[in-house]
Amino acid sequence: MITVANLTKSFGGKLLFEDVTVQFAPGNRYGLTGPNGAGKSTFLKIVQGEEESTHGTVSLPKRVGILKQDQFAYNEFRILDTVLMGNAVLWEAMQEREKLWAETDFTDEMGIRLAELEGVVADENGYEAEQEAEQLLEGIGIPQEKHTDLMKSLPTDLKFRVLLAQALFGTPEALLLDEPTNYLDLASVQWLEEKLLEYRGTLIVISHDRHFLNTVCTHIADIDYETVITYPGNYDDMVNMKIQARSKVETENREKAKKVAQLQDFVAKFGAGTRASQVQSRKKEIERLEATDLKKSNIQRPYIRFDTKKQSGRETITAVKLSKSYTQPDGKVIQVFKDYSISVGRGERIAVIGNNGVGKTTLLKMLAEDIQPDSGTVTLGHEASVGYFPQDYKDGIARGKTAYQWLESFSTDEGAEVLSGLLGRMLFSGESRLKMTDNLSGGESARLIIAKLMLQQNNVLILDEPTNHLDLESVSALAESLEKFQGTALVVSHDRDLVSRFATRVIEIRHGEILDYTGTFDEFVEWKQRNGAGK
Numbered sequence: 001m002i003t004v005a006n007l008t009k010s011f012g013g014k015l016l017f018e019d020v021t022v023q024f025a026p027g028n029r030y031g032l033t034g035p036n037g038a039g040k041s042t043f044l045k046i047v048q049g050e051e052e053s054t055h056g057t058v059s060l061p062k063r064v065g066i067l068k069q070d071q072f073a074y075n076e077f078r079i080l081d082t083v084l085m086g087n088a089v090l091w092e093a094m095q096e097r098e099k100l101w102a103e104t105d106f107t108d109e110m111g112i113r114l115a116e117l118e119g120v121v122a123d124e125n126g127y128e129a130e131q132e133a134e135q136l137l138e139g140i141g142i143p144q145e146k147h148t149d150l151m152k153s154l155p156t157d158l159k160f161r162v163l164l165a166q167a168l169f170g171t172p173e174a175l176l177l178d179e180p181t182n183y184l185d186l187a188s189v190q191w192l193e194e195k196l197l198e199y200r201g202t203l204i205v206i207s208h209d210r211h212f213l214n215t216v217c218t219h220i221a222d223i224d225y226e227t228v229i230t231y232p233g234n235y236d237d238m239v240n241m242k243i244q245a246r247s248k249v250e251t252e253n254r255e256k257a258k259k260v261a262q263l264q265d266f267v268a269k270f271g272a273g274t275r276a277s278q279v280q281s282r283k284k285e286i287e288r289l290e291a292t293d294l295k296k297s298n299i300q301r302p303y304i305r306f307d308t309k310k311q312s313g314r315e316t317i318t319a320v321k322l323s324k325s326y327t328q329p330d331g332k333v334i335q336v337f338k339d340y341s342i343s344v345g346r347g348e349r350i351a352v353i354g355n356n357g358v359g360k361t362t363l364l365k366m367l368a369e370d371i372q373p374d375s376g377t378v379t380l381g382h383e384a385s386v387g388y389f390p391q392d393y394k395d396g397i398a399r400g401k402t403a404y405q406w407l408e409s410f411s412t413d414e415g416a417e418v419l420s421g422l423l424g425r426m427l428f429s430g431e432s433r434l435k436m437t438d439n440l441s442g443g444e445s446a447r448l449i450i451a452k453l454m455l456q457q458n459n460v461l462i463l464d465e466p467t468n469h470l471d472l473e474s475v476s477a478l479a480e481s482l483e484k485f486q487g488t489a490l491v492v493s494h495d496r497d498l499v500s501r502f503a504t505r506v507i508e509i510r511h512g513e514i515l516d517y518t519g520t521f522d523e524f525v526e527w528k529q530r531n532g533a534g535k
Contacts, residue, residue, distance in 0.1 A: 001026055002047065002174055002202055004228075007056030009042060016042060020056070020228045022221065026173070029196060029203040031213040031235055034223035035300055036443040036471045040206050043223060044178055047204070061202070063087070065172035067180055071159040075152035079142065082151055082162050083133040086169035090124035093117045124170070136165040139191050140184075141355065157183035157356050168195060174202040181209045182468065185355040186494055208472055210235055211496040235472070260286050301473040302447060303425040304481035308459040313382030316460050316488045317344040317367055322376035324362055336362050339376070340514065342507075344460075346381075349482060350490045351503035351521055358509045360492045361391050361464055367490065368462045380460075384488075387458035391465045391492070393445040397437050403448055404433045410452050419455070426451040442469030450478070459487035467495045496521070 002024040009016045016039030024030055034040050045051035047058050048066050065086060074082040085091045097117040100110050121127065137147055140161040142154075151159060160183040167177060175196075181189050189212060196203060196216045204221070207213055213220070213235040220231045220238035231238040263282045321339045328334060336359040344350065344367075352360050365371040366378055368388040380386065390396045398406060407419055423433050426447040440448065446469045453461065461482075467475045475498060482489055482502035493499055499506075499521045506524040508515040517524045 001059075001061065002204070003059040004047065005057045005059075007043075007046065007058070008054045009039065009046065010054050011039070011042065015226055017223060017228060018226050022228050022230060024174075024202050024204060024221070026202050027200055028218050029199070029205070029216055030219045030221045030230070031217040032204055032206045032221050032223070033213070033235065033238070033472065035473055036441065038223045040223055041178055043228070044176055044204065044206060048176055061173035063089075063170065063172040063174070065167040065169070065175045067167040067177045068163045069178065071156050071163065072152075074159075074162075075150065077151055078148050079137065079151055079154070079162055080130065080133055080147040083136060083165045083169050084129055086166035086172075087124055087129070090121065090126050090129060090170065093120040093124070094126060094129075097121065129170070133165065133169055136168055137162070139195070140165050141188050155357075161188070164192070171199075172201060175199065175204070177203070177205040177207075179206055179208070181207055181212055181494065183356065184494060186353055186496065187355060189494060189496070208467060208470060208475055209495055209497070210472055210475065211500075213472075300427050302427050302450075302477050304450060304454065304477045306454060306461060306481055306485045306487070307457050308487045309457040310383050310385070310459060311486075312346050312384040312459045312488065314346050315343060315381040316346055316348075316384045317342070317381065318379045319343075319367060320377050320379075322363075322366055322373045322378070324359070324366065324371075324373050337366075337373070341376075342367075342516075344488060344490065346459075346488055347486070348488055348505050349485070349502050350505045350507060351499045352490060352492045352507045352509065353494075353499065354509035355511075358511055360509055363509065364388075364462050364464050364490060364492055384460050385456075385458045386460045386462055387453040387456050389449055389453065389461070389463040389466045391468075393442065393449060393469065396449050397440070397445055399436075399438045401437050402434045403428055403437060403440065403444075406437050406448065407451055407455065410455055414455065422451045422455055425454075443471060443474070446470050447474065461485065461487065461489045461491075463489070463491045463493075465492055465494070467493055467498060 004020055004022050007020040008018045032040050032044060042051060046053045047060070048064070049058070049060075074085070077085070084094070097114060100114050100117070103110060125132075134144060134147060138144060142158060142161060142165075146154075151162065154162065164177075164180055167175060180192060184192065189209070193212065193215050196205075205216065215234075217234045218232070220233070220235055222229050222231065222238060222242070231241050233241070263286050266278075266282050267286075319340070319342045321341055322337050323335075323339060324337045325333050325335045352363065354360055362371070366373050368386055369378060370388060370390070398409075401409070404419065404423065407423065411419060420433065423429075428435075428444075428448070428451075435444070437448075446466060450466070466478060470478065475495060479498040479501045482491065482498070489502070491499075491502070503521045504519070506515075506517045506519070506521055508517075508524075515528075517527060519527070
């Protein structure tokens with residue numbers, strides 16, 4: 001059980017939530033939702049004890065698994081040991097036991113202590129700990145031959161996976177996970193879903209993956225109206241209940257207002273007459289019918305619409321015999337693509353999927369002409385113009401400018417009204433348009449790049465993980481815009497809700513082969529299951 005009592009948090013003069021009292025029960029899996037800036041990560045950090053609240057208390061069970069966000073904190077430790085550290089009691093006992101075993105002058109006191117430590121290790125299921133850690137690592141995509149390597153040998157995305165395994169290790173009584181699907185490919189997300197569905201403790205998870213929340217969650221804890229409201233069911237259930245509850249209050253308020261107007265007419269007509277008792281009764285009724293106060297929701301949804309200036313020719317991108325390799329620091333050459341050809345037709349909406357590290361970003365960069373292949377050619381079709389969203393948003397936005405100035409640098413003859421309108425649609429209102437690009441959050445940066453793409457009106461969009469820093473409302477708006485887009489789109493994404501909604505063709509890149517399927521993502525999954533493709 002996790003208990004939060006009278007919790008209040010103000011940040012930079014802004015009240016995030018006030019006097020929140022809520023319990024998170026064992027056996028329930030809570031999705032913590034709310035738009036960017038609502039305070040989700042802050043709330044979770046307070047629950048974890050990493051940040052102070054303005055007021056209030058938090059009570060946690062003894063064993064809590066926490067997804068750490070610093071991928072470099074364990075660089076000098078072995079990958080397997082990093083997972084074992086998820087159970088601090090066990091890890092400390094194992095470390096002390098190892099030191100005692102290494103002693104040459106062994107005393108009786110040491111023997112007694114060693115016996116105590118063996119008891120701790122046994123109580124914490126320590127004799128099966130390494131096997132459990134190895135299974136977690138393999139499930140999350142870290143092969144066994146890497147388990148004894150140092151953490152610093154891993155790229156950032158795999159370090160994150162190890163930290164996720166660390167949080168899951170040892171069956172903690174509570175799990176606190178902030179964006180656990182970041183850096184995970186679709187197969188790993190499915191593995192995580194299955195693990196969490198088996199979990200019997202208390203789970204609180206933040207995620208912008210709608211499909212993940214709908215699959216995993218039994219409850220939603222929504223941060224809105226400066227409080228936390230819990231709803232039974234998954235994310236879609238919560239949205240429906242929230243809309244229904246607000247609509248009910250709005251309808252009741254309209255009915256009250258209509259009744260109050262009738263009563264006020266009576267009071268105005270007979271207030272100075274002989275029907276004083278009836279007038280007083282009506283006045284009391286007016287007071288009783290006071291409208292229910294509706295706090296302003298902090299949910300904001302951007303308006304995304306990708307128009308095109310010109311229609312492209314029938315063939316938008318043709319790539320012939322692309323090859324690309326990279327040389328690792330140790331001198332080893334990795335062949336990413338060899339003699340790969342692809343033709344992209346006008347109006348196709350292509351989802352590019354596959355495990356991390358197989359070359360999805362490399363392919364998109366070559367097609368966007370952001371990098372050159374070692375050999376082969378990329379040719380744009382007649383009137384084709386490409387808008388590119390890079391995976392690392394920092395590569396896409398120049399520093400030292402305001403958001404408005406950066407967007408203005410891509411303007412041709414658009415005036416201030418058009419630019420301000422685009423920024424407003426992407427939730428940059430008022431002074432936020434003057435925010436320096438150096439200080440933009442991940443979500444703000446993503447929305448600013450999307451504003452640029454809307455301004456440019458390209459007929460080919462190449463988007464590499466555009467949802468990584470967007471909240472649920474923004475992801476939903478992006479999915480709708482891609483569904484309605486009249487041009488051509490190639491998108492790398494691990495967000496299954498988005499992929500399922502927009503894709504008319506799926507390209508899955510695997511080590512050693514590429515599957516190219518014409519149809520929706522759901523049809524692609526069914527086709528693979530029927531044919532055993534890619535096994």
